[in-house]
Amino acid sequence: MLYFDPQTGLYAESVEDVRQSVRQGWKDAFRRDGLPELNTEPETPAGQLIDSQTAAIVDKDNEVLFLGNQFNPLTASGVWQDALAKIYFLTRKTAQTSEATCVCTGLQGTLITQGARIKSSADGSEWVCAETVTIPATGSAQARFQALTPGPLTAGANTLTQIVTVTPGWDAVTNPAAAVVGRDSEGQMEMEQRRYASVAANSRGSVASLYGALANLPDVLDVVVLENTGSDPIVSWGVSIPGHSIWISIVGGDESSIAETIYRKKDAGCGTAGNTVVTYQDTDSPGMPQYTYQIERPEPLPFGVKVVVALTPTTPQDIEQQIKDAVLSEFNGVGAHGNPRIGMAQTVYASHFYCAVISAGAQNLTSIELSAPVSDDAWSDSVTVNADRSPVLDVENIQVILQK
Secondary structure, three states, rough: OEEEEOOOOEEEOOOHHHHHHHHHHHHHHHOOOOOOOOOOOOOOOHHHHHHHHHHHHHHHHHHHHHHOOOOOOOOOOOOHHHHHHHHHOOOOOOEOOOEEEEEEEEEOOEEEOOEEEEEEOOOOOOEEEEEOOEEEOOOEEEEEEEOOOOOOOOOOOEEEEOOOOOOOOOEEEEEOOOOOOEEEEHHHHHHHHHHHHHHOOOOOOOOOHHHHHHOOOOOOOEEEEEEOOOOOOOOOOOOOOOOOOEEEEEEOOOEEEEEEEEHHHHOOOOOEOEEEEEEEEEOOOOOEEEEEEEEEEEEEEEEEEEEEEEEEOOOOOHHHHHHHHHHHHOOOOOOOOOOOOOOOOOOEEHHHHHHHHHHHHOOOOEEEEEEEEOOOOEOOOOEEEOOEEEEEEEEEEEEEEEEE
């Protein structure tokens, strides 16, 4: 039976209380003068029917409790979460593409156009240049490439090495760090965080407003917005922010859409800072003025995870591969525990991976340590990710040490 508490909501009887209630109902139904009480022990036919009826009632109660939780934005999932999001004019983001920062080498002045393709030497997947770049006098230029196929496609360091779109003067390409992995559809926790942040998206001028609007743009995998309201530069999350300015670090997203969002959400007179210039032209105003903003396109931050496990007689034979798969999925926000991806401007703790490693079959977990950037001499229980670095994890940088 279900009950309602105004303070806590719906709750159900325990399984044993339900079974006792069903058992008593059967005894009352079969009670006759001069006859013994019905035997309801589990091994009897009556006991078997009672257990089946109890299970049906408990299943029904659980379904009703589940339904009740779907009206809470914090616990809603699936189509129920989609329905609540509609109130905020939000829709779940579909599969998003992985993104890698590549170094293109060639002749000075060579133009690598947006849409140029390269291929992975590991799995043959094709990646598309997200911007037009010109190779400078140094002979190499960085360019963002996005996977042609949406979803959580991985690309280890130095695997995007084959040029598909032949361009005179473009000699070689590679990705020094692993790609920022995309995802299938947006997960429950990620969508709830975006819904929470989107409450401010309808406002203007605040950091929360700008973050909420940028996070809702298609193909944005991660975004950080920092602010300095004073007149002197400050350092926050490892980056220097000029006075009266905002710092926008963003992974993915179309630059013209980003510029338009900044134009519509940023107050006049507020400066911007970053390593990339984006522009927006207001065609609805007289003279069609053009506005220029700076954003940060963060460099990859190679991440390392070291897991030490004590072997037992029941440890799975493929425990090393299972742990690597679990850690990689948890890092990229596509794991079974629903945690968001590891992103910019945050402190990452080793405990983030505990549940994933244990669920993979590590019965005697000894330790988990992190390193960023990866270094054999710099392992610790936590690492801080600056706002201008986008953490990426290559499966080759996941160490699993099995102790006998």
